[in-house]
Amino acid sequence: MVRRPLGNHLHGADTLLVTSETAQTPPLPTPSESLRALVAAARFVLFDFDGPVCRLFAGHRAEQVAAEQVRWLEERGLRGLLTAEELTEPDPQSVLRAVAARHPKSDLVAELEERLTQQELKAVATAWPTPYADPLIRTWRATGVPLAITTNNSAKAARGYLEGRGLAECFSPHFYGRTEDLRLLKPDPHCLRRALNALGAEPSAALMIGDTPTDLRAAERAGVSFLGYARNEDSEGRLREAGAEHLVSTLQPLLELVRGRRSS
Template sequence: MAADVGEVEDVRGARRLLAGARCVLFDFDGPICQLFPGDRSRPVADELRAMTDAFGAGDVLTSEERVDKDPHAVLRAVHRAGRNRSLPGLLEALEELVVAGEVEAARTAWPTRGADTLIDLLSKRRTRMAVVTNNSPLAAEAYLDDKCLRRHFDVIQGRTADPSRMKPDPDVVLRALRDLKFASQDAVMIGDTGADVDAAERAGVAFIGYGRNAGRREHLRAAGATVVIGSYGPLLRQARQPWEARQGEADESEDTFAGGAAGHHGGGDR
C-alpha cells in the first residue's frame, strides 16, 4: 500500500513539474525510445574495441571497459588516455563508428510506450521541447523523423567531439537552454540514468526520473531523483480526464497540464 501511495505522489509531482514548465528536455534513449534494446549495443562496442586494438591502443581499456556493452565507455577511455598519450585520429574514427551504429539503431529502436502521446500533449499546450542526449543528435533526428515527432522539438542537442562533455556534465542541457532562450528554472528534464540526474542538478533544472523497471527506479532514487515514474500511463490517464472528474486533487496548478497552460507560454511562438 505504501508503494501505491508513493507512486501516486510521484505522478502528482510529475504533473506539477510539467504544469509549471515552459520547456521540457527529454533524454533520448530511454524516455523516448530504447535505442539498443537488450544487448544490441554490444556489437558496436566490440567494433570500437577492435579498432582501438588495431591502433595499438588496446591497453588504454580497463578490464571493465573490455566487456562493457556501452560504446560510450570506449569513447571515454580513449579520450581519457589521449590527454597523456598521442593517439592520432583514433577518437575521430571511433566517433564515426558510434554515430553510424546509433543512426542504424534508430531505424529499429523500440518506442517507449506513451512517449509519443506525452510529446503530443505537451506540444498542444505549446510547451517548448528539446532532446538532450549522450547519443549522436543525428540518431535522435533519424528516430524522430521516422516517427513523425521531429516537428514537436525546437532543439536537438547531443554528443559533441569531446566525450568528457557528455552527461553527467551539464553541457548538453545548458546548450539546449541557450538555444531555447530559457532559464534553468523554466525547464524540466526527463531522464532515466544517474548521469541525467547529475546533469540536471548541475544545470539547475528540475528533474523527473523515468524508470521502466524497479531496478532503474531504485537507481534513480539513489542518485538523488525525488520524482520517479515507472511509465507514462498514469500521467497520461490523469491528463486526459476532465478537471471536474478528478476527485481529491485541489491544486489547480496541476490542471494546466491537462487543459493547456496559456499562462506558461514563452520563448516565442512555435
Template sequence: MTARCEAASPADTSSSGTPSEADEPGPAALLSAAECVLFDFDGPLCRLFAGRPAAGVAARLAEGLSALGCDPEVLAARTDDPLALLQEVAKHHGDGPVTARAEWLLTAEETQAAAGATPTEHALELIGALDAGGWKQAVTTNNSPVAVARFLRRHHASAPAAEHIHGRTSDPALLKPDPHCLVRALESTGTAAAAAVMIGDSPADCLAAKAVGVPFIGYAVNERKRRALEDVGARCSVRSLRGLLETARQRVRSREPGAGPPGAGSRG
C-alpha cells in the same frame, strides 16, 4: 532520505505515503509548472539498442579501434557499454584521431540503431500532447543528435525541432553528468532552468539537471533504476509515461474553445 513520488494515472495510482513526502511536488505538478520539457533520448523516448544490442555495438567499436592502435587494456575495460568505452578512449588518447574515430564509429552505430529503435510506451503521444499543450521541448542526450533526428523523422514527430536536439559533441568530456547539453537546450529554447523540467532515466541525467537547477522527473521502469536515481538525489520518479501524458492532455483539453484560459507555461 529522498522522497518517492509516483505519477498517478488510471493504471498507476501508487504514491508515497509518508507525511514528509507530501510536501514534495509530484511529477504532474512539475510538468504543469514547466514551460519546457528536456528529454533524455535512450530510455524515456525509445529503446535505442532494442534490435542492436549495446554489447555488440561496443564489441564492434573495440574491433574498429584496435586496428588504429588503441590501447588493448582500454578496449577490454568497457566492452559492454559503448558510451563508457568512448569515454575511456578519450581519457587515454585525448582529442586525437583515435578518439575522433571512436566517436564516428559510435555515431554510425547509433544512427543504424535509430532506424529500428522501439519507441517507449506513450512517448510519441506525450511529445504530441506537449506540443499541442504549448510546452517547448528539447532533447538532451549523450547519444548522437543524428540518431535522435533519424528516430524522430521515422516516426513523423515534428517536435522537438532539429535546432532543439542537443546531443553528443566531439568532446566526450562534455557527456552527462556534465550539464553542457542541458545548458545548450535552455539557451536554444530561451528557457530559465527553474522553468524547465527534465525527464531522464540515469543518475547522470539527474546529476546534470541538479548542476544547473532544472527540476527532474526520473523514468524508472524497475526498482533497480529507481534506487539508482534516488541515490543521487532524484525526488520524483515514474514507472510509466502514462500519467504525464494525461497531465499534458488535460492542458490540451483546457485550451479547447469554451474551456477557459490555457494553463501556465503555454506558448504565447
C-alpha cells in the same frame, strides 16, 4: 498482464505495466500531487533520448556495438588503452569515454566517435518506442510547451528516429547531443545549457526527463527540475541511490496530466 508497484516516490499508484500500448487499456494510475506540480511548473521540457523516448539499442544491441569498438581498437594494436574491465564493457559510451580520457581531442577519438554515431544511426531502424512517449511528446507540444532533446547520443540519431516517428517537428531545431569534446557529455550540463539558451528558458522554468544518474547530475548542475523514468528495477535502484526525488515507472500518468492541461 503483470503490474508491479515502483515504490512510493512521486508516483504513488503509478505502476510498471508489462504490456503494450495496443493491449487492453488498464485503469489509469492516479498521478500524485508532486507530479502534478512538476507538470504545472514546466514551461520548457528537455527529454533525454535513449530511455524516455525510445530504447535505441533494442534490436541492435549495445553490447555488440561495444564489442565492435573493442575489436576495432585491437585491430590497430590499441588493446592496451583499455583496462580488463573496459574490454568487456557492455556500454559503447563507456568505451568511448575511456579512450577519450587517455587521448582527449585526438584523431583516434574522433574516428571512434564517428563509428559510434554510425552504429547509433543503424540502431534507429530497430529502436523500440517507449510506451506512451509518442502521444506525450505530441500532446505536450500541442499545449505550447517548447521541447528539446538533450542526449549523450548523436543528435543525428535522435533526429533520425524522431523523423521516422513523425515527431521531429515537435523538437526542431532543438536537438542537442554528443559533441567532439567528450568531456562535455552528461553529467556535464553542457547540452542542457545549450538547450536552455536556445529556448530562451530560465532553468527554474524547465523540466528534464531522464533515466540515469548522469541525467540527474546534469539537471542538478543546470538548475533544472528532474523527473526520473525508471523502466525496471535496476534503473529505479540507480536513480534512487543517486538521490532522485521524483520517479515514474510509466509515462502514462504524465500523459494524462498533460492531456488535462491541454483541455483546460
